[in-house]
Amino acid sequence: MTEVVTKQSAEEAALDERQTRPKNIGAKVKRTEDPRLLTGRGTYVDDRRTPDALHVAFRRSDHSHARILSIDVTAARAVPGVVAILTAKDLTEATPVHAESRMPSYYATPIRALASDKVRFVGEPVVAVVAESRYLAEDACELVEIAYDPLPVVTDPEAAVASDAALLHEEAGTNVLVQREFKRGEFETEMFAAPVRVKGRFRFHRKTPAAMENRCYLAEYDTGRDELTLHSSTQVPGIIRNALSEALGMPGHRLRVVAPDVGGGFGGKASLYPEELLVAFAARRLGRSVKWTSDRMEDLTATSHGFDEIIDAEMGLDHDGRVMALIADVIGDVGAYSIYPWTCALEPVQVVSFLPGPYRIQNYRGAVRAVATSKAPTGPYRGVGRPISTFVTERLLDMAARRIGVDAREIRLKNFIQDHEFPYRIGSGIVWDRSSFTDCLLAACKAVDYEALRRRQAEARSAGRWLGIGIASYAELTGIGSRISVAPGMPLNTGTETAKIRIDTTGGVTAAFGVASHGQGLETTLAQVVADKLGVRVEDVRIIQGDSNAVPNATGTYASRSTVLAGGAATLAARIVRGKAFKAAAHLLEASPDELVAEDGRIYVPNTNKTTTYKEVARAVYLEMGRLPPEVRGELEATSTYDPVLGTTTSSTHIAVLEVDPDTYTVRLEKFVVAEDCGKLINPLIVDGQVHGGVAQGIGAALYEEVVYDQQGQILTASLVDYVVPAAAEIPPMHVVHMETSSPAIGGYRGMGEGGTIGAPAAVANAIADALAPLDIEINELPVTPERLFRLIEAAKSRTGDEK
């Protein structure tokens, strides 16, 4: 079968039900990768022992924006153990990579392995030293002399927009790398007519993914065959393979990108990196294996950042709290380059795409400019744009609720798109299909006992305590298919996924996918689906993923896509393999395939003693000459490609309960509740874990994490002492409620990997604003560090003259 499948019929789904006894989908199966990962037996790229590998250290720019005048490597080259020193001049055969897109007014910055004539952020790789050990490479790096002519820094995105601002990319003619605008309805007249208007300037500061495992690349080069295998801690091995093919001018069959165990990504490993290109170039140039392992300082300065936006937004409402119009202008500080393949539009454009949220807001204008600055490039980061859009919209709703005097829960219930209105096209053009908007809010309120909590808050307030309750509701598009492009016109199909399932001569089941799990437990989740659809046990299924060779068009794991797309493809392919096995089994059992049922690896006719196993069938098909007629001896194998076309809508409500200490102004999170609808649950344990991790990351965005550059463009948060990531002690107990409204996708799944990070910042911001309502403080800037709270509270106290 070659066609891409976009849906399954009811009969096909019914066939699965009749022919199997599913017991894994929906079960709390313990993650099969965990024994390996938790006992130190995982194999990350850095664990791979390649005896003769050379090691790379980069001399990176210490200027924010400067012209490179000269590079002197004489002293460095003399260090014993140094094999090669590479600069941009040495890489002339390497083609720069561009993140192409059809967006009008978009400029795709060239992406090179090493800076060529200018440096554009502190931490940009300029010189690569290749040596027998990393220690020696670093010693030599110190001896490289680079002369720079400093250029005006471009650190303030608002100033960078001005026509006379210094340009980061002269060829672009502007620092605005792309601008877009979404409009719908009579937003101006409705805003003007609205009796209640709330507005603010919102600031969401820059974050960095800070995965536990730093990035690591190892290029193994086979000189005899001119074949290159890049072992990469990437989320997108297939995408990297394609980019390398272009950059190196090598066809894909001599290029392989493998992502072995990967220790978290959060979007930071979903793009192509200069270091990745360099390692591959160097291996081929030197005819040796070449390795680079990022240290934490490099990770914090040169892995893609995320979420750096300034949003001026206004919401108009009627007296009852119904939203009449929403208008927003967004500036995205996207850093120095337009990241491959997603483009710099990805993050800021998503902000305006999702600002209307799960609400009936028909009059909308959202405009966005993605502005280049001399800072590290931004890229995808868990939640992409939506943590920011949710923060802004949910804050505006709370501000309006307070102004009008309605409860935070009521104002949301009034504005949610109702069940009978789906599918619903929001102001930015996104279409929501049915999902539990209202039910999630009600379920979350029930789980925290909202009324009792409000009573407790009243008591706390009268005792002088600052207790706050914050609600945030949102919807997200997940598991997107081919109709929806992450960045319009990019040369990349993110909308399909392929499953290749085969049963070998021993009866072993191997299922290969283009996804690349980096902590999500996909080896378990997908095995559950394959096991149920074939009628075997989870332990009978081996999942292959994280390998550009697994299927012809592998991209990877990003954008909460993997379960929806790979789960669908697995269902389709397993059905075909089961059909083939049933034909052979029917022969062996002298039965009709229609009578058969598969369960735990057995294939039998119910209520008879006619029974065989997949193992037996495999032996008969492959090994026992003459036992089966030729027409049922074909390989027990199938490849299916699934495209959910539009994708699925996931929705959720988060509630944060916290107290602000009236003396120290520190925040203590007391409780966090999430009610979410990711459709049919495959593994509730894994879903809970994803929500917990996402919420922790959202709490980081709300209270702790901020990448700080000074006015000279120097990065001040280059260690984990200064870039503050919350640890277990900072994360409150969480309670997760699941709604499970089936989706139109095969299996009824919806994507859910990013969600926790989307809701938590807004919920925490709303809770703090609620706690500080007696002081009339709004929270418009995240993270709300103790220092920011100190300034807000002191200012409020001096306003009211209530100085303690």
Place this chain on the structure above:
Amino acid sequence: MKPPAFDYIAADNLEGALSALSAAGGDGKVLAGGQSLMPMLNFRLARPSVLIDINRVPGLAYVEATGSTVKVGALTRHHALEMSPVIKTHLPVVAAAMQHVAHLAIRNRGTIGGSLSHADPAAELPMLTLLLDARIGIHSPRGRRITDAGDFFVTSLVTSLEEDEIVTDIEFPKPARESGWAFEEVARRAGDFALAAVGVTIDARDRKCEQARIGLMGVGETPVRAHEAEALLRGQRLSDTLLDEAVASIRSAIEPNTDLHASSDYRRHLAGVLAKKAIRDAWRRADGDRQ
């Protein structure tokens, strides 16, 4: 993030460590728990030509109560101090403060001597030695000397140690049994260096303060004692006015730094509210509330 090359000597005894250190002529560094030194080496902020590892030197890790003092060996690990029954009995303020030092993995390795010698102005142990008027025992090829904690901390990350000296022991005078104490700290996360912290001990008779000690950290280049506020409390009974006066005195006596995590003003604010709470709690304990 790899250190430049260095030589490594594992000393078997104190004499060996001292002679190796003095042979290095100012270019050697003592390696104790390595929790501060290793990051400095990896960042290439410290570039010693030789490391003298003292972890195998016998007789440097102990906690002992003598008649009037508690003696602690320089190689005692943070966690050993935290769990020591001697410390819990005689220096409860130390036991309480130790829980704020970093994380368990770091406390298992980090040493008392290392923490004092490193002299981070936001670290707990330097402040505790100052608060409790501890005396620091130091060895060099020239012999032994003892210095008051007050004379040891010169400025941020700088002590009065000479290049060839090794801290060997710390002696804390035992406070009176009924002495009240409290320790209050604010850090961004559990285990982080403090934005500000306050330690207090109070001796009271008939609810009147006979002696008060107030130590602060994270609010200047070294840990500090609030001598003026201590004097304000002496001979007084606890009252809100007295507390406010003490807080005002503390706030005007300190000159905190501004960094990424907190401004000078916020640190000053914290010093005040933490001192207020700590003085109140210590006083309550001194008055016989043993909770």
